[in-house]
Amino acid sequence: MADPYTILGVSKTATDDEIRKAYKSLAKKNHPDLNPGDKEAEARFKDISAAHTFLSDKEKRRAYDAGEIDEQGQEKPQRRYYRDYADTGAGERYYTSPEGGFEGFGGSGDFSDLFGDILRRRDAGTGTGAGTGPGGAQFRMRGGDAHYALPVDFLEAVNGAKKRVDMPDGKTLDITIPAGVEEGQTLRLKGQGMPGIGGGPAGDALITVSVLPHPVFRREGQDIKSVLPVTLGEALAGGSVPVETVTGPVNVKIPKNSNTGRVLRLRGKGVQGKAKGDHLVELQVVLPPEPDAALEDFVTAWERDHPYNPRQGG
Structure with missing residues (x-):
């Protein structure tokens, strides 16, 4: 995976919401279901998803921004300097001249002691050795x-x-x-x-x-939500209507005189974990796609004889 910020088209200072919005926009555009047979879109989709997952992990994002890990989440080798291995006081491995410059090795230490220590630390810390510790003793270490x-x-x-x-x-x-x-x-x-x-x-x-x-579906906890379009006649007279759920299609009975926004609960048709959730179906009354003069005349006449105000509270 390349730089996750570049993949999502956001800056390193982007907020969690900005990253989430960028991901949703790109994921929808490159989803395999909307681009059947397009291998490039499928590859982009995988990269977009991986980048979002990576940056959604706060610790990984911090470590990546600090240069501690790469785009795959693997630790980067840290450069170490001779001062990391220096001792102070008696038997010091090096000493500093009054002018502040590096002077040389002193005390009882020598080059072989210093570099032997360095190599032992390197082998134990990075696993590049053959499993041999100080003095030739064998050691076992769990892999990362x-x-x-x-x-x-x-x-x-x-x-x-x-x-x-x-x-x-x-x-x-x-x-x-x-x-x-x-x-x-x-x-x-x-x-x-x-x-x-x-x-x-x-x-x-x-x-x-x-x-x-x-x-179609969205998840809230263990529940699944979706919107079901119904005709004016189905909303007024009721009836049985097929509905897609996460486990397959089922028939749902629409109660008479149902308005837009009414929610029907399909028990046990939500998330299929140890505790199953429900599927909440929100009805949406939809008028015919084209204007209909007969329907308009009928509704106008009906409202004249049966006036009501849907915006009046109470």
């Missing part, structure tokens, strides 16, 4: 955790899914997406991280989930 960002379709997050995913480092992982997983939640895969040192155990793979938006 590997961090990944994973875009997940809305319905996969709600219902759960199994995915085989090619990670940025070339590794292929089989991942179980639990039903009800939320935006920003991290999945842990034991032993799928960096290899251990000296026979130590491997680290874990930490996968941060980014849930992609859906064109």
Whole structure:
């Protein structure tokens, strides 16, 4: 992944809301469902989702801005200087001249002691050695955790899914997406991280989930919400109308004399986690797409004989 700020088209000083708005706009434009067969749009969509997930993690964003990690979330090697290894007082490894310049090595230390210490620290801290500590003693060290960002379709997050995913480092992982997983939640895969040192155990793979938006459904906690357009006749007389839910289509009974804004609750048709949520369907009365003189004349005459004010409170 390239620079996440560049991918989303925002500055490093962007607020969380600005980052979220940029992500939603780009994700909608490049969503695979709206660009079938367009591999470039699919690749952009994955990069956009990964960048949003990365910058939504406050600690990762801080560390990235400070230059401590790269775009993949991996730690950058820190440059170290000779003063990091200096001692003071008796047996000091170096001393400073009265003018403040570096003078040389003093006390009982020598070059072999200093650089041996440096190399031992390097091997123990970075894992570049062969698992041998000071004096030739063997040591074991657990491998580091590997961090990944994973875009997940809305319905996969709600219902759960199994995915085989090619990670940025070339590794292929089989991942179980639990039903009800939320935006920003991290999945842990034991032993799928960096290899251990000296026979130590491997680290874990930490996968941060980014849930992609859906064109119809939106989530609030464990509930799913959507809007259902109905005709004037269906709103007045009621009837049975098909409705899409996250688990498939169902028929919903529209009560007579239903207004726009009325909410119907479909129990158990929301998020399919350990505790299932509900699906809340908001009705929206829609007039015919083209003007109809007969309908207009009828409603005008009816209102003349049956006046009412929908804007009057109480």
